[in-house]
Amino acid sequence: MLGYAGKQDARDKNGLMRIGSIIEKSTIVFEPENPTELAKFLKANKGKYHEIWIVLTKKEIADPQPVSFIEALTEAKKQGLIDSRTKTISDQQYMLRFTKRRAK
Numbered sequence: 091m092l093g094y095a096g097k098q099d100a101r102d103k104n105g106l107m108r109i110g111s112i113i114e115k116s117t118i119v120f121e122p123e124n125p126t127e128l129a130k131f132l133k134a135n136k137g138k139y140h141e142i143w144i145v146l147t148k149k150e151i152a153d154p155q156p157v158s159f160i161e162a163l164t165e166a167k168k169q170g171l172i173d174s175r176t177k178t179i180s181d182q183q184y185m186l187r188f189t190k191r192r193a194k
Contacts, residue, residue, distance in 0.1 A: 119185065121145035125161045132169045136190065142171070143185045151182045162186055 120137045121130035129145065135142060144162050147155050163173055163186075171188040178184045 119143040142188045
């Protein structure tokens with residue numbers, strides 16, 4: 091990690107990287123080829139990133155889809171993640187954003 095004025099950078103409990111007084115969100119984008127690959131990826135990376143964007147193919151384009159919206163949502167819930175946004179990439183793909191659940 092980069093140092094700032096001689097101090098070590100650190101992530102807070104929400105996965106945000108603090109650089110001096112600047113806060114940086116760590117993000118990763120991943121396009122799974124199947125539900126098993128998605129499960130392995132989420133399990134390995136859920137604690138490393140503040141937000142995870144999963145790229146999905148629209149169901150009108152691919153039948154069957156490599157990973158469906160429901161499969162992605164179900165696996166994320168198992169891993170303690172919640173969905174919050176979708177973002178269109180093209181007329182063939184979109185991304186779904188997952189973040190960690192807040193502690194109650």
